[in-house]
Amino acid sequence: EPEVTQTPSHQVTQMGQEVILRCVPISNHLYFYWYRQILGQKVEFLVSFYNNEISEKSEIFDDQFSVERPDGSNFTLKIRSTKLEDSAMYFCASCPGHNQPQHFGDGTRLSIL
Amino acid sequence: AQRVTQPEKLLSVFKGAPVELKCNYSYSGSPELFWYVQYSRQRLQLLLRHISRESIKGFTADLNKGETSFHLKKPFAQEEDSAMYYCALMKTGANNLFFGTGTRLTVIP
Numbered sequence: 001e002p003e004v005t006q007t008p009s010h011q012v013t014q015m016g017q018e019v020i021l022r023c024v025p026i027s028n029h030l031y032f033y034w035y036r037q038i039l040g041q042k043v044e045f046l047v048s049f050y051n052n053e054i055s056e057k058s059e060i061f062d063d064q065f066s067v068e069r070p071d072g073s074n075f076t077l078k079i080r081s082t083k084l085e086d087s088a089m090y091f092c093a094s095c096p097g098h099n100q101p102q103h104f105g106d107g108t109r110l111s112i113l
Numbered sequence: 114a115q116r117v118t119q120p121e122k123l124l125s126v127f128k129g130a131p132v133e134l135k136c137n138y139s140y141s142g143s144p145e146l147f148w149y150v151q152y153s154r155q156r157l158q159l160l161l162r163h164i165s166r167e168s169i170k171g172f173t174a175d176l177n178k179g180e181t182s183f184h185l186k187k188p189f190a191q192e193e194d195s196a197m198y199y200c201a202l203m204k205t206g207a208n209n210l211f212f213g214t215g216t217r218l219t220v221i222p
Contacts, residue, residue, distance in 0.1 A: 004156075031208055043157070043199065043212040056209055091157065098208055099145065104157040 002026045004105035006092050012111045013082055021077045021108045023092030032075045033093040033102060034067065036060070043091065049075065079110075087112045115140040117202050119213035126190050127221045134185040134216045136174075136200030145203040146176055146183040147210065152196045160185075160198070170194070190220045 005024045013019045025032050034046040047057045049067055066078045075094075079086055089109050093102040116139045126132045138144060148160040161169045163176040163183060174185045183200060197217050201210040 033209060035210075035212075042214045043210075045209040045211065048209050050208075056207065058209075095208075099203070101147075101159045101162065102210065103159075104149075106156045 004092055004094055004103050006090075006105035006108050008108060009106065010109045010111070012113060015084055015112050016081050019079050019082055019110065021079075021090050021092075021110065023075045023077070023094075023105055024073050025075055025092065025094030026096075026103055027073070029094035029096050029103070031055075031095045031098070031100075031102075032067075032069070033095075034077045035091040035093065035104075036088040037091065037107075038085075038088045046077070082110075082112045084112050086110060115144070115202055115204060115211050117200050117211055117213035119198075119200055119216050121216045122214065123217050123219070125219045125221055128192055129189050132187050132190040132194070132218065132220075134198050134200075134218065136183045136185065136213060138181050138183065138200075138202050140181075140202060140204065142205040144205065146174070147201040147203070148172070148174055148183075148185050149199045149201055149212075150196050151199070157199070190218075192220050192222055194218060195220045 007022045032049040035043050037043045045058050047061045048055045064080045068076050089107045091107045092105040095102045118137045146163045149157050150160045151157045172187045197215050199215045200213040
């Protein structure tokens with residue numbers, strides 16, 4: 001069964017540095033998402049992406065964040081200047097169409113030092 | 114604003130006992146509700162959604178609009194049901210999920 005894959009599984013970065021988290025959604029899916037989960041807290045929506053543009057974003061997704069689909073397969077989340085509070089598990093998800101179930105990746109654990 | 118509440122962080126039941134994981138929501142429109150499950154060392158995966166009215170792995174959930182609830186139930190818990198369970202809401206016309214804080218279910222052999 002096809003899966004959403006995320007790399008790396010764990011990223012350790014110094015505060016203030018840029019970080020790029022990578023995701024390969026399922027190949028025939030059209031909607032892509034990033035969520036995050038700070039340790040001990042709920043999974044929070046960050047951004048959704050459809051037709052090569054952001055379709056929705058949350059308050060968390062400020063100017064420090066950006067997303068890109070640089071080619072036909074990758075979907076990346078960039079944090080421009082990381083802060084300690086960006087430490088979290090970041091999940092990528094994709095789905096084939098509007099209102100269809102979302103398929104999640106294993107997540108990338110981001111640790112900011 | 115929408116909110117999903119799972120009042121129990123931890124829930125333990127004995128194998129063979131009934132289990133109910135509570136989920137309440139607040140949203141002014143007609144939401145779509147989901148249950149996601151995360152087994153140990155595995156990814157979040159969809160368990161069921163209210164519009165499909167299915168029973169998956171013996172679990173069912175009924176949307177009660179009067180009580181704004183979507184509790185997950187199973188009549189006889191199994192050890193392999195031990196996992197983290199998340200209730201999630203999707204707003205009308207939107208495509209992103211709002212999650213509750215999750216309930217960790219432990220089924221005691």
